[in-house]
Amino acid sequence: MSSIYSVPRGVFKQRQASPFLRLCALLATAPALYAATTAQLPDGPGKQVTIRICGTCHSPERAASLHQTRRQWEATISKMVSMGARGTDDELNAVLEYLSKNFPPAPAKPVDINTASAVDMESSLLLLRSEAAAVIQYRTEHGNFKSLDDLRKVPGLDFQKIEKNKDRIVF
Numbered sequence: 686m687s688s689i690y691s692v693p694r695g696v697f698k699q700r701q702a703s704p705f706l707r708l709c710a711l712l713a714t715a716p717a718l719y720a721a722t723t724a725q726l727p728d729g730p731g732k733q734v735t736i737r738i739c740g741t742c743h744s745p746e747r748a749a750s751l752h753q754t755r756r757q758w759e760a761t762i763s764k765m766v767s768m769g770a771r772g773t774d775d776e777l778n779a780v781l782e783y784l785s786k787n788f789p790p791a792p793a794k795p796v797d798i799n800t801a802s803a804v805d806m807e808s809s810l811l812l813l814r815s816e817a818a819a820v821i822q823y824r825t826e827h828g829n830f831k832s833l834d835d836l837r838k839v840p841g842l843d844f845q846k847i848e849k850n851k852d853r854i855v856f
């Protein structure tokens with residue numbers, strides 16, 4: 686029977702894990718069985734096979750610790766297969782379906798431009814350190830920003846970065 690999932694067969698290359706990783710997998714089996722019985726994962730198709738395949742070396746929760754796109758989940762699963770995770774293509778596809786449905790990319794958090802720290806602005810708006818400092822200096826001297834346009838006045842700030850993220854900036 687051909688797979689009902691859209692991932693082509695053989696997409697998860699089965700490579701032999703290094704002896705070290707196989708040993709790790711072996712040693713990790715006992716605690717993982719315990720983890721499997723207590724897994725805190727959302728119910729849904731593919732949950733049991735995910736716990737079985739992805740809970741042998743680390744907890745299944747760790748396997749589901751990321752929020753990412755289907756392509757990225759595919760890459761994660763391929764990486765795990767290269768490290769020794771084992772399953773048929775159908776099983777791995779079921780894992781992929783389960784993880785991409787239940788752990789999609791997290792929506793980007795809003796940034797309050799009047800309270801955000803320099804680090805927040807650097808990481809979530811990709812401002813340079815000097816730009817984040819300029820925003821903070823400007824709001825310290827002039828009071829809170831009230832609109833996007835106010836940010837045009839900040840010297841040394843590339844307004845395009847603000848414009849690009851305008852849906853996430855709150856005042």
Ligand code: HEC
Nearest residue numbers: 710738739741742747748750751762765768769770771780
């Ligand atoms: C053969 C052992 C093994 C199995 C089975 C396994 N993993 Fe992993 N996994 C690892 C190891 C070792 C790490 C730590 C790797 C590192 O730090 O680079 C890891 C780390 C992770 C991480 C943390 C982020 C990362 O990329 O390092 C995620 C997510 C993950 N595994 C998902 C999964 C999923 C999903 C499955 C089931 C398809 C799975 N794992 C099955 C060995 C395994």
